[in-house]
């Protein structure tokens with residue numbers, strides 16, 4: 246069994262907040278890592294280099310206000326923590342030396358569904374609730390938040406909003422953004438809340454200051470989110486293609502049609518094989534439709550016709566879709582297990598316009614293979630799936646697996662990550678479609694955002710968080 250070593254906390258628990266803040270080692274260790282590759286590698290090596298000095302478990306919003314006020318005065322960096330499933334170093338308390346200490350602010354006790362409005366089909370929900378508890382609380386109302394990221398079981402509503410997560414819908418309402426009606430945020434300067442309306446043209450949307458803020462502008466404490474009835478009608482099929490070009494042509498045609506498939510996941514042949522969906526001799530498209538109020542078989546039939554126009558071969562009903570779903574649910578656990586066997590296993594995701602899609606895929610594959618070869622880690626598997634599709638572009642998702650060396654997994658990972666990220670920027674694709682920026686993506690995020698945008702974001706931070714204690718190093722340099 247690995248034994249962990251965290252240096253003693255550098256600061257003490259403030260007496261007035263002893264009901265909220267703890268400095269016990271198990272709590273500090275539990276918040277020392279997220280789920281980034283370097284986090285997992287460090288955890289396996291028994292290293293807790295960045296264990297927070299303190300952990301706070303606010304029971305209500307006034308606790309959050311008090312913790313932020315104390316931390317601002319004391320110069321303690323605050324790292325909001327939802328489910329801790331960040332894969333980009335977003336919750337890792339690695340903030341540099343200029344702070345008096347670090348505090349992980351765990352929102353797990355803010356986990357209630359406070360209000361359900363069945364007329365407008367929306368609910369006011371606290372940020373710390375995890376996916377399954379949220380679904381359980383809404384089920385008696387016959388409603389659901391139809392947003393299921395792959396990490397749904399161990400990630401929180403606040404984390405989804407703070408990272409602009411991507412859910413199971415492959416087209417249309419792909420992100421949590423589309424479900425957020427209004428938000429409530431506690432920043433060190435004070436609490437703020439946006440107007441609860443279905444839509445507003447009143448200037449730049451204030452909700453957007455919370456969406457994707459990654460804890461750098463404040464703590465999301467609750468949100469009104471849009472709900473749907475649970476789908477009463479579903480229909481799905483798998484389609485095989487002989488080439489990636491034809492398969493991408495079909496995905497583009499479907500995304501540009503008005504059929505609105507809920508599932509439109511394309512696996513290249515390597516990914517189809519590693520997901521045990523197919524033997525690796527064809528590209529595989531999972532096509533699915535759902536509705537709460539009307540049958541969707543006719544939409545599936547039209548979707549399959551569209552695939553046939555691109556040389557897609559529809560498979561007998563049910564084949565492949567079930568194995569894809571179970572591989573999708575298993576994958577979160579598989580990566581951790583593979584690391585125990587010294588396999589460098591990492592995923593990168595991006596989005597680009599359709600005209601660039603095949604070029605981006607080729608550029609990333611080349612860059613990753615070159616980096617692996619230079620690290621002496623060839624042969625390796627580099628596979629692609631396409632998770633979300635839009636009328637104007639697509640979100641490719643890359644999985645890299647290579648046999649590494651025990652105790653030396655981070656250096657090759659860094660080389661692969663840098664090569665893939667440079668290739669993305671070079672090819673005009675984004676550094677992330679839905680995994681957020683965190684600490685890992687900062688150098689490339691800065692390259693893709695206009696300089697004045699970065700200045701404006703820093704000015705917003707200065708107004709909301711004058712002491713600059715909120716998740717330092719994430720989003721704002």
Ligand SMILES: Cc1cc2nc3c(=O)[nH]c(=O)nc-3n(C[C@H](O)[C@H](O)[C@H](O)COP(=O)(O)OP(=O)(O)OC[C@H]3O[C@@H](n4cnc5c(N)ncnc54)[C@H](O)[C@@H]3O)c2cc1C
Pocket residue numbers: 279280324325326327328329330331332335336352372373393394395396399400401402403404405406407408409410411412458459460461463464465466576577578679680681683716719
């Ligand atoms: C196996 C696996 C599968 C994944 N699949 C997906 C996927 O399908 N789609 C997807 O989008 N992502 C996915 N992710 C990434 C991750 O789950 C998402 O980024 C998720 O939204 C993070 O939620 P969380 O509650 O775990 O947030 P955390 O990891 O705790 O935090 C993420 C970031 O948000 C900040 N934060 C958290 N809560 C708050 C709050 N209340 N207020 C302000 N800031 C806050 C944190 O400081 C941090 O910067 C996956 C991760 C893993 C490990």
